[in-house]
Amino acid sequence: MTVTAFRPRPEPHEVAARVTATAAELLEVLWGRASTAPASASQLRVMLILEHHEGINLRTLADSLASTPPSTSRLCDRLQAAGFVERVVSPTDRREVRLYLSGRGRSFLSDLRTRRERALQAVLDQMPAAHRIALVQGLEAFCDAAAARIHDEDAGVPRGRTA
Known part of the structure; x- marks a missing residue:
């Protein structure tokens, strides 16, 4: 009997999770070579959130980042100074500031x-078509399942159930 007979085989979802995590790490390395300068990784994350949540307020952005409003405000200060973010006073509450990705910010993300x-593409070109x-x-x-999970979590649906 071989030693491997005593080890349980990993479940397919465990293997998929491990391979996906490895792929994500490799993507980080590849994408790290496509510099995000002049924006830091944290600033890039803010820009991506603003791209999908136009007019978000500072507190909601801070919650999305699991950060504090003062730290988030400083991040936005730097992004505004770079011309990537615009701040607009809310028309309904002058104390509230809404955040928007500027045209320059959109161009940066596109580039x-x-x-x-x-x-x-350079990696995919090395793979067989099949x-x-x-x-x-x-x-x-994967994207469909991840989007559904995010939607359910945002809607407060308990794990293992769908809306």
Whole structure:
């Protein structure tokens, strides 16, 4: 009897989780080569949130970042100074400031995405066509499941149940 007979085989979802985590780490390395300068990783995260949540207020942004409003405000100060973020006083409450991604911020994200896609394309070009097709199918299913989970968590649906 071999030693491996005593070890339980990992479940397919465990293997998928491990491979996906490795892929995410490799993407970080590849994308790290497509510099995010002049924005830091934290600033980039703010910009991505603002892109999807136009007009978010500082407190909600801080909650999204699991940060404090003063730290988030300083991040936004630097982004505003770089011309990536605009602050607008709320029309309903003058004490509240709404945050928007500026045209320059949108251009920066577009350029960054283009550079990242080129880096990915170089890797994908090395894969056989059948594997690329399987990857697309798997990633589409993954994105659907992840989006559903995020939606459910945002709606307060308990784990293991769907809305």
